[in-house]
Amino acid sequence: MLKVAIVGGSGYTGFELLRILALHPNAQVTEATSRQYKGKAVAEVFPSLSGFYDRLRFSEPEDLKGLGADIAFSALPHGVSQGAVTELLKSSRVIDLSADFRIRDLSVYRAWYGDHASAELLKEAVYGLPELKRKEIKGARLVANPGCYPTSAILALVPLLKEKLADASSIIVDSKSGVSGAGRSAALDTSFVEVSHGFKAYKIGSHRHTPEIEQELGAIAGAEVSITFTPHLLPVSRGILSTVYVDLAKGVSMKEVLSLYRAFYEKEPFVRVMDEGRFPDISQVRASNFCDLGVFVDEKKGKAIIVSAIDNLVKGASGQAVQNMNIMAGFPETTGLIAPPVSI
Numbered sequence: 128m129l130k131v132a133i134v135g136g137s138g139y140t141g142f143e144l145l146r147i148l149a150l151h152p153n154a155q156v157t158e159a160t161s162r163q164y165k166g167k168a169v170a171e172v173f174p175s176l177s178g179f180y181d182r183l184r185f186s187e188p189e190d191l192k193g194l195g196a197d198i199a200f201s202a203l204p205h206g207v208s209q210g211a212v213t214e215l216l217k218s219s220r221v222i223d224l225s226a227d228f229r230i231r232d233l234s235v236y237r238a239w240y241g242d243h244a245s246a247e248l249l250k251e252a253v254y255g256l257p258e259l260k261r262k263e264i265k266g267a268r269l270v271a272n273p274g275c276y277p278t279s280a281i282l283a284l285v286p287l288l289k290e291k292l293a294d295a296s297s298i299i300v301d302s303k304s305g306v307s308g309a310g311r312s313a314a315l316d317t318s319f320v321e322v323s324h325g326f327k328a329y330k331i332g333s334h335r336h337t338p339e340i341e342q343e344l345g346a347i348a349g350a351e352v353s354i355t356f357t358p359h360l361l362p363v364s365r366g367i368l369s370t371v372y373v374d375l376a377k378g379v380s381m382k383e384v385l386s387l388y389r390a391f392y393e394k395e396p397f398v399r400v401m402d403e404g405r406f407p408d409i410s411q412v413r414a415s416n417f418c419d420l421g422v423f424v425d426e427k428k429g430k431a432i433i434v435s436a437i438d439n440l441v442k443g444a445s446g447q448a449v450q451n452m453n454i455m456a457g458f459p460e461t462t463g464l465i466a467p468p469v470s471i
Contacts, residue, residue: 129154129456132196132219134188134211135203137161139307140224142173143445144200149179151463154452158194161185198452200224202445204310209245212269216248220455221269222448228252228271229339239335254343255451257460258282258395264454272451273343275443276302276336276358279369281343282398282418283435286391287373287384288348293431295348297374300340300356305365305409308439317360328359366409367443369435381424384431388422396461397442397450407436414438415468416446438468 133144136159148156159180164172165187169180188194188211199219201208208225215221230236233246243249253267254260256278264270273281280300287293309317316322337356345352361368375384385403392398399419401407406421421434437443446464453460 129452130157130195130197131155131452132158132160132194132199132215134160134194134199134201134215135208136169136185137164137172138202138310138312139440140444140448141202143440144202144448145169145173145176145180147441147445147449147463149176151449153456153458153462154198156180156183158196159183159185160188162187194219198222198455200448200452205240209243212248213245216269220267222255222272222451222455223252223269224272224444224448226274226335226339228269229254229273229277230342232342235338235342239338255447256281256343257447257450257454258392258398259285259343259347261454264451265457267455270451270455272444272448274336274339275304275308275367275437275439276300276334276356276369277339277343278443278447279367279418279435279437280340280354280356280371281347283369283371283420283433284344284373285347286387287375287431288344289391290387291348292376292379292384292387294374294376295344295350295352297372298344298352298354299372300354300369301359301372302357302367302369303359303361304367304439305361305363307365308367308443309360322360322362325362326359328357331357334358363409365438365440366413367435367437367439368407368409371433371435373431373433375424375429375431377429379424379429379431380426381422384424385422388420392420396465406434409436409438411468412436412438412442413468414441415466416442416450416464417468418442 164185170177205225252271253263255270407419423432
């Protein structure tokens with residue numbers, strides 16, 4: 128049985144890790160930390176987990192080296208996670224859910240996030256998108272779990288860029304996320320009254336997921352990529368819908384693109400390509416690790432429109448982290464993750 132620690136277990140991603148791992152047949156959560164809820168039972172903080180973690184209490188991460196875990200998940204905010212990961216690596220393999228180790232270029236990280244206290248680990252960290260980095264993830268000591276918006280955008284574009292069928296300089300990513308993407312801490316902008324019945328764009332031209340998307344798409348395209356990315360806040364609790372626009376190479380047809388996507392993702396357990404004329408709804412991936420893709424080609428204009436739907440807390444965070452854990456531990460990749468989505 129794999130021993131698992133969750134550092135920062137009382138946020139939304141920490142809860143999702145606890146929820147998913149509660150029924151994992153090969154892994155056991157032996158430690159969960161939370162300074163805010165130190166000493167409290169996990170089931171007291173999250174009543175929905177009653178009966179699953181009745182003996183587990185949140186501890187304060189005073190000695191991260193002493194957690195005794197085979198794999199540790201760091202679900203701490205960016206900046207805070209840097210030091211924690213350095214300590215965790217002394218005794219465990221680590222999957223970091225923050226943005227601290229996703230950006231490989233230190234100067235880019237500093238420009239978007241600020242100083243980095245563990246910069247020596249940036250080159251070592253493996254970007255944990257299984258559909259692209261499965262072999263590297265398996266042997267990794269440190270996996271940087273992808274961001275939610277980047278997961279939805281990258282999976283939407285990989286087949287076209289890999290086959291050189293799209294103009295990488297023409298990419299527009301228009302994304303909408305549920306409020307849980309902002310985290311569990313109380314804030315006026317994400318309170319019920321402020322969000323309910325509203326819909327708005329935010330951080331236009333300045334969202335910190337931009338360089339992450341550009342970095343990974345650039346690696347796929349084999350060239351520098353600059354995207355136009357606009358996120359929006361949906362008045363729902365969870366889910367991301369990204370609509371991605373890109374110019375195609377001359378003469379590329381709808382039939383060709385759809386066949387490409389089906390072939391590319393045929394063996395991927397968590398990517399589902401919809402039939403022609405059908406497009407995903409965030410409700411059909413709710414609480415699941417699936418990414419659903421719908422494809423349209425405007426043959427007259429030479430443009431592709433790809434619609435991508437994920438649950439931001441699962442495939443966009445904790446589910447993907449467990450998927451990475453499965454790969455690292457040598458378990459079947461779908462272990463503990465295959466279940467029909469909660470659509471209502």
